[in-house]
Amino acid sequence: MTTKKTVRTMCPMNCHPTLCGMQVVVDNGKVVSVAGDPDNPDSRGFLCVRGRAAAEVPHNPSRLLQTLYRPDRRIRSDKEYTRGDWQKITPASAMQKLVEQLQSHPPEQFGIWMGHGDAATNYGTRIGGLLARRFAHLYGSQWWHPAMICWGLGGFGLGLTGLAEVHSMDDMAEHSELILLWGANLDSQPNTAPRLKQAKKRGAKVVAIDIRQTSATAQADQTLLINPGSDAALALAMMQVIVKESLHDQTFIEKHTTGFENLTTHLQQYTAEWASAITGISAASIEQLARAYAAQPAAMIVLGGSSMHKSANGWYGARAVSCLPALTGSVAIAGGGLGPRHGAPSHGQGLQHLQPEHPTRCVSVIPDQMAAMTQAMLDGKIQTLLLTGTNMLSSFADSNRLREALSNVPFIVCHELFENETIREVADLVIPATAWVEQTGCKMTHTHVYLMDQAIEPQGDAQSLTTLLQNLADELSVEGYFPWLSEEHMINAVLDHPATGHVTLEQMRSAKGHQALQNCGIAHADLTFPTPSGKLEFYSDAAAKLGLPPMPEYSDVKRDKQYPLVFRQGRTLTHFHGFYDHGRALPALNKLDDTPMLWISPDDSAQRGIADRDTIRLFNQRGEFTAHASVTDKILPGTVWMRDGWEGINRLTDGSAVVSDDATGIFAFSAGQASFDAHIDVERVDQIS
Numbered sequence: 154m155t156t157k158k159t160v161r162t163m164c165p166m167n168c169h170p171t172l173c174g175m176q177v178v179v180d181n182g183k184v185v186s187v188a189g190d191p192d193n194p195d196s197r198g199f200l201c202v203r204g205r206a207a208a209e210v211p212h213n214p215s216r217l218l219q220t221l222y223r224p225d226r227r228i229r230s231d232k233e234y235t236r237g238d239w240q241k242i243t244p245a246s247a248m249q250k251l252v253e254q255l256q257s258h259p260p261e262q263f264g265i266w267m268g269h270g271d272a273a274t275n276y277g278t279r280i281g282g283l284l285a286r287r288f289a290h291l292y293g294s295q296w297w298h299p300a301m302i303c304w305g306l307g308g309f310g311l312g313l314t315g316l317a318e319v320h321s322m323d324d325m326a327e328h329s330e331l332i333l334l335w336g337a338n339l340d341s342q343p344n345t346a347p348r349l350k351q352a353k354k355r356g357a358k359v360v361a362i363d364i365r366q367t368s369a370t371a372q373a374d375q376t377l378l379i380n381p382g383s384d385a386a387l388a389l390a391m392m393q394v395i396v397k398e399s400l401h402d403q404t405f406i407e408k409h410t411t412g413f414e415n416l417t418t419h420l421q422q423y424t425a426e427w428a429s430a431i432t433g434i435s436a437a438s439i440e441q442l443a444r445a446y447a448a449q450p451a452a453m454i455v456l457g458g459s460s461m462h463k464s465a466n467g468w469y470g471a472r473a474v475s476c477l478p479a480l481t482g483s484v485a486i487a488g489g490g491l492g493p494r495h496g497a498p499s500h501g502q503g504l505q506h507l508q509p510e511h512p513t514r515c516v517s518v519i520p521d522q523m524a525a526m527t528q529a530m531l532d533g534k535i536q537t538l539l540l541t542g543t544n545m546l547s548s549f550a551d552s553n554r555l556r557e558a559l560s561n562v563p564f565i566v567c568h569e570l571f572e573n574e575t576i577r578e579v580a581d582l583v584i585p586a587t588a589w590v591e592q593t594g595c596k597m598t599h600t601h602v603y604l605m606d607q608a609i610e611p612q613g614d615a616q617s618l619t620t621l622l623q624n625l626a627d628e629l630s631v632e633g634y635f636p637w638l639s640e641e642h643m644i645n646a647v648l649d650h651p652a653t654g655h656v657t658l659e660q661m662r663s664a665k666g667h668q669a670l671q672n673c674g675i676a677h678a679d680l681t682f683p684t685p686s687g688k689l690e691f692y693s694d695a696a697a698k699l700g701l702p703p704m705p706e707y708s709d710v711k712r713d714k715q716y717p718l719v720f721r722q723g724r725t726l727t728h729f730h731g732f733y734d735h736g737r738a739l740p741a742l743n744k745l746d747d748t749p750m751l752w753i754s755p756d757d758s759a760q761r762g763i764a765d766r767d768t769i770r771l772f773n774q775r776g777e778f779t780a781h782a783s784v785t786d787k788i789l790p791g792t793v794w795m796r797d798g799w800e801g802i803n804r805l806t807d808g809s810a811v812v813s814d815d816a817t818g819i820f821a822f823s824a825g826q827a828s829f830d831a832h833i834d835v836e837r838v839d840q841i842s
Contacts, residue, residue: 159176160177160179160606161175161192162175162590162603162604162608163596164200164203164204166204168201169598170322170599171344171598172596172597172598172603173189173190173200174189174196174666174667175189175190175200177590179590179608179609184208184609186208187205188200193667194669195322195600197344197347199343199344199347202727203728203742206742209740210570211588211590215734215738217570217571217615218612220247220584222250222582222583224240243614251537251566252625254536255537257536258537259516261293261294261518262535264294264519264537265288265295265296266526266538266539267285267299268541268548275594277598277602278596278602279504280594280644282298282299285618286507287507289515295519297526297825298822298825300823301523301826302543302826304458304497306463306471307456307458307461308497308820310462310469310472310473311491312819314689316676317498317683318490318497318500318676318677319490319491319494319676320489320492321499321600322344322492322493323600324487325453326348326351326352329488330488331359331451332352332357332453332454332455333360333453334360334363334369334370335362335454335461335474336362336384336461336470337455338363338367338724339372340725341458341460341723342458342493343726359373359374361375361376364380364381364789365752368726378788379434380791380792381464381719383432383433383710384470385466385470386428387432388473388474388477389423390427390429390432390439391439392420393420394425394440395443395446395447396417396420398447400443401447402481405482409484409682410689411691412690415691419704423707424436431709433789450481451486451488452483453483453491453492454474455492458494459495460797462826464830465811466707467811469705469706469708472705484677484680484689485680486675491676497599499672501652501672501673502599502652503650504597505646519535520825522817523549523810523825523826523827524808524827525810527554530559531557531561538559538562538565540568540569541621542569542586544573544574546559547799547802549803550803550808552803552804554808565582567583568586569583570733573731573734585615585616586615586618587615587616590607590608590609591608591609591617592619592640593605593644600669600670600672602653602656603666604666645657645658653668654669656668691705692704699813699819716772716833717791718793718832720793720806722795722802722829723794723796725746749778749781749796749799750780750783750795751782751783752783752787753782753783754784754785754790755786756790761835761836761837763836763837764784765782767782768780769836770836771834772805772836773805775804777805778802779838793835803829805833806831807828807829809827809828811827812824
């Protein structure tokens with residue numbers, strides 16, 4: 154009698170917006186293989202190397218399967234601390250220790266921080282985040298929005314203009330005639346690539362704008378390499394050309410925008426010649442791009458979702474770029490507007506929230522701001538910290554300061570699949586997390602919601618975040634936390650929204666595991682916008698009230714003569730943030746990407762006597778990091794680049810607040826990401842044989 158079955162689910166890697174369908178083959182309670190799901194209308198059978206490596210997660214010998222407790226984590230002396238040995242304890246004992254700790258201090262001294270990583274298996278529907286926020290709301294503890302780690306600053310810039318929604322991948326494939334891949338790395342959203350090829354086959358032209366040549370530039374008809382942090386300058390100069398040459402859509406502007414008269418005066422200073430000196434792109438190329446963009450109504454901008462916005466002026470770029478479609482009227486039409494992007498909403502997309510109607514019971518709210526969180530820990534305002542799905546020491550900028558802050562928190566709980574440096578260095582209690590095949594959940598793309606049915610039983614002590622928070626709420630007598638009859642009823646409550654057609658899990662089980670959203674695939678199709686005026690805003694009163702520039706502007710990237718190389722981070726097809734202990738826990742990924750490689754130009758490497766594959770030291774006033782050199786002409790002199798997520802990489806980055814605490818919460822997400830800016834120098838250590 155065979156025990157083999159195939160379960161339709163979604164890939165656990167959180168590569169939004171290109172979440173991919175997956176078929177998991179289970180035999181005798183074990184996952185034996187994974188493959189792309191050909192019936193998934195978004196991914197259509199596609200599954201990249203990250204997704205295929207997911208087969209190595211459930212039964213991995215490195216996986217955390219036992220609850221661990223470490224007494225006497227730190228004995229501090231001059232900022233040094235020693236660690237006790239890990240002890241295996243029961244889940245019940247772990248819950249008792251956590252409850253006793255929480256009962257020893259006020260609720261507002263308990264913080265919950267969720268990342269996008271190993272244990273975050275419901276991306277797109279964010280069920281774990283909704284539950285964690287509900288718990289914090291009712292108990293009175295801190296909860297910080299996960300968006301700040303990734304796309305929050307970009308969303309902030311877009312939100313000020315009001316152009317937050319994006320078109321679907323299929324709209325791009327079928328209707329766009331000009332596609333600007335502006336900082337959009339296809340390694341981050343890999344199944345956008347087939348739609349891009351479909352558009353090109355139709356005759357669409359593709360222009361890539363980036364600080365380096367990427368998989369996106371390989372698909373482009375034209376590539377413009379731009380100096381880091383100068384995206385706003387390019388967008389402003391394009392607008393200046395469009396207005397100067399009367400290429401704008403006056404009718405659309407009069408009906409659907411505010412502040413155009415202010416903008417025309419404001420733009421006079423931002424000439425193509427001015428922008429050329431800043432961006433490194435010739436004035437002629439800037440003018441040519443502006444004319445081409447304005448001439449084509451079905452022109453779509455696919456904007457970078459994360460890395461582009463991590464600098465101190467990152468949101469300026471998103472703000473300025475989002476004004477381009479408003480200027481040309483390329484909004485709410487097939488093939489126009491903004492294209493698929495990480496963390497972006499789309500027209501007709503929605504879920505029910507789980508927040509109670511009354512205000513949060515937290516009596517002293519710490520802002521959704523990286524710098525504020527770190528300072529609160531340094532000030533002793535957090536006595537207990539629950540981290541789930543995040544390697545915080547890898548994710549936050551200025552990890553040196555964060556490490557000191559975390560060492561000041563008396564009790565840290567990590568809910569994870571694999572060990573990482575946050576666990577190794579600062580955790581007191583480790584609660585193993587379920588893998589995606591060991592729990593029921595959902596994911597949502599811009600066009601569909603998908604069922605992720607449980608395929609195997611949880612292994613060892615592994616428990617889902619739902620179970621962990623429900624048990625914690627019961628022990629602490631948090632009234633009304635989980636009013637649903639079961640986890641499935643709770644998920645159905647989240648899905649009970651007009652956008653999903655009020656679909657249930659049971660209905661999706663009988664319909665190939667998915668439900669189409671009530672979605673035309675075109676952003677802002679009703680031509681109403683989420684701004685105070687209900688229009689797209691060239692001039693933002695909301696920004697002015699926050700003490701920020703009300704008009705799109707360029708903020709200069711300061712150079713450092715002592716550390717002359719601008720350091721940037723991003724993603725590769727072999728990895729994603731610091732997931733799975735920097736990918737080292739999954740042999741397939743570790744084999745492909747087993748060591749930090751710094752992209753450096755031939756000019757910069759020759760000046761320092763560095764050859765390809767040399768061992769090098771990256772350093773600045775904050776710290777140092779060891780890597781290997783990848784000497785390449787795919788990056789401009791003066792800029793260096795590395796895949797993000799490596800252990801210790803953020804010893805080099807700034808960590809300063811980018812916007813004020815008041816500004817971080819003006820939208821539904823958080824814009825509290827710190828600056829990841831770093832100016833460094835590099836020197837040769839030795840040479841690899």
